[in-house]
Amino acid sequence: MTATMIKEFRLPDLGEGLTESEILSWKVAVGDTVTLNQVIAEVETAKAVVELPSPFAGVVAALHEQPGSVVEVGKPIVSFEVDDAGASNGGNANGGGNPTAVETKAAAPQPEMPQSQTPQSPTSQAESPEADATPAKREPNLVGYGAVVEETGRPVRRARGLVQAAATTVQARPKSDDVPAERPRSTPPVRKLARDLGIDLQLVPGTGPGGLITREDVQNFAGEPEGTSAVPTGPAATGERETRTPIKGVRKFTAAAMVQSAFTAPHVTEFLTIDVTATMELLTRLKASKAFEGYKLTPLTVAAKAVLIALRNNPTLNSRWDEARQEIIQFNYVNLGIAAATPRGLTVPNIKDADRLTLRELATALSELTDTARAGKTSPSDLSGGTISITNIGVFGIDAGTPILNPGEAAIVALGAVRKAPWVVDDEIAVRQVMSLSLSFDHRLVDGEQGSRFLADLGAILSDPAMVLTMV
Template identity: 80%
Template sequence: MTATMIKEFRLPDLGEGLTESEILSWKVAVGDTVTLNQVIAEVETAKAVVELPSPFAGVVAALHEQPGSVVEVGKPIVSFEVDDAGAANGSDVANGRGASAVETADEAPEAPTAAAGPAVGSPAKREPNLVGYGAVVEHTGRPTRRARGQAQSLKQEQAEAPKAPAAATPAAPQADKETGERPRSTPPVRKLARDLGVDLESVKGTGPGGLITREDVQNFTGSQEPEAEPHVAAVVPQGERETRTSIKGVRKLTAAAMVQSAFTAPHVTEFLTVDVTPTMELLARLKANKAFEGFKLTPLTIAAKAVLVALRNNPTLNSRWDEANQEIVQFNYVNLGIAAATPRGLTVPNIKDADRLTLRELATALSGLTDTARSGKTSPADLSGGTFSITNIGVFGIDAGTPILNPGEAAIVALGAVRKAPWVHNDELAVRQVMSLSLSFDHRLVDGEQGSRFLADLGAILADPAMVMTMV
């Protein structure tokens, strides 16, 4: 008979030195049989939603945290019953070392390193991922259930184990009464259901394969999803005068970053209003050009390209103040950040080496970046390493503002709405398409003259795209 043991999996550091994560949902329940590297949960860090793979092959013995719980890195989140082979495959993966029959939360977790060799008995090849481990084994089917008798035996073994977790196991998501399967939906839909107080088991899915969609949840309640502030519940009990929401996730990180930026870097903001009629005419011609067929082109696309050209002539705006080393770091590349309003809050993913992209490549990158951000799937790597940012407040009908710097960057430009307005053109009053540009910069790095020259160059390109020829 194969010997079995209980293994605990602690929440790993998911990157960027983050100290905690929120359990969004479990993909498994107690009694499920899982394979190595099978996705067992979705967790939300302060920067991104991450799928968490299993470090063991075995049976889920206990889930220590419920969806919605904020868990510190290093705390146990799930226990597995594994045999000796499964323990050998997953022990080093889960904790960076071998493990005893039952590992407790008191033992400090050790993060695996990329340089470490494969553990004994592990697959020959592993694919890296956000938690530092992975396997060639792919699991595409649904988890299988243990027989009732085996589940009872498992509970008895857990009770007899001297070091078994003492805390009660939270109730797992209930299965559909007819099919025995849990309701199928996506993380944003589950978040919406929680906000609206909707039990997904009561909702019939109209999506592919019975998937529960956002519309299904909204139609079930007869209410609409809150748009301006997604963290505030849409349904407020009658008589309640306040709604309180925990500060966590992206909202918490954004608040801390903005406070740090505002009170560390001396901000200066300059404004310039530009006649962008030639840019809008160019945009119309490009959309009609077969070479750009299938590409999503917007004023942001042209403005982003103009920013990259202007930065080439004004490199001080693409730099960083290194307080620790008392150095100014000037970047010879541009990782262009684009502020994106998402259901999780404000994020600023960036396009790596954007200055090397053609207009078509830039259009593709922008489209993919915004779609990924709104779906909540932006990786931590795409949210770090930015060197200059754009915030497109014009999509909200706003003309100008005073944007706060993304921490670690020297400047950010806000693009206002494109509006028809009376304008002096060729010494005559005419109706033209006008945009306001708002540039904020760190006065430690950028002098007023340098900031003004950058803004003037950007405005010149948008007023007459042919000016690019004089700058490259």
């Protein structure tokens, strides 16, 4: 019978040097046949929810982590049973390739052979001239990097009889007494329930798949009948005066980034209140125009375009301080960051080369950016590389603030709420639509004059959009 091989897939570095990710859900189960680059799991990093594609075509032999587990980069998360001949085309069989994949053999039962007829080990094969003549091909080790699909002429195996043997081969690893015990397998709601009840999950036997600790296991351990909800519905229901939430994921990353920014870059914040009646009237006309039919236009859309135009005359605000090289890097492009409040916390995805977009293209990009962020699907690449940011605090009814710089950027603009207010027009009091702008900038990069000129230009455009003709 044809020999098979167990391929172990280790959690890859999903970008930005992140050291761990949480398994949100598996899209496959043990025994499922998967194809190359098929999505097998959703994982959450400190920045985004990412879909993991399968680096192999074969049968899922074992899932080493349960949903809710926080896994360190480089730790095995899933094993596949793949065809030996097909797998040997990958990088590992030739001594190179993907560091996140580890292979072991799991062959079908065969009669014993004399030693002289024993097949060569993978090591001897790799050292043979035939193996050296075959160029090494990398296997995928990062999300978005697809493996090379090759026609082997052999169908994907669906022999369920070898799945259990494959899983046993991978999981039956010797354990040292010096190795600390693994974190109990459970889901976030179950861990919260255990915390609420004051139960150490290390003491709770798991009855779920692979030893997973279920809600019923925790309730039974606590001596509560099944079906009884032990999750507090509020302080009045339990008498508790505090609620503790683990700091992880986006919240943990944001906190660290904001502390770093606040105590590294000397912040200066300036404010400007302007009459945006002309801009709001322009927005109304654009929405009624056939040229913008089907486009989502908001004050943020126009303000974002105004920021991009104001940067042309004030490029120092589109720069970065390189501490290691003691250099100021001025960008000749604009990756415009937009702060987005999501169920996972604050994220700042950015629109690449936003300065090259027309108003319609910018409207589309903003709409896609916010929809993706709220769905928790923003990719790590969209969360890095920003050069200047906007935060629209006006949607919460806030007039002004002192925004903290996104790390690595020189400036951030906060847009306040648009309100009707008394305003002096031609020496007469009139009701106008008014907005406050807040600009924070890194004083190492941006002088007060430069920051003030940028804010004045931005205010001039939003006060009278026709002023753009004098700036471009």
